[in-house]
């Protein structure tokens with residue numbers, strides 16, 4: 001066979017955290033629009049995201065539950081590209097997964 005099919009999956013999950021992944025803003029469902037934002041969410045100049053420890057704990061629990069390999073190092077990158085619904089102009093992505 002000339003080609004080998006390689007299929008990747010991008011899976012999104014919603015973790016039961018009280019705050020967002022990179023700031024302390026609430027994640028309460030049903031809140032009034034634009035009430036759960038801060039300079040970090042908005043990507044204003046001079047702000048830096050801080051990773052929510054609870055998210056890491058949840059990711060580790062998921063890795064253990066799925067018998068996945070947990071990497072000792074995980075790297076996040078700021079990716080700049082245009083999204084019509086992302087006015088700050090960048091997305092923070094995990095460029096080296098916590099687990100494989």
Ligand SMILES: [Zn+2]
Nearest residue numbers: 023025038041
């Ligand atoms: Zn925020």
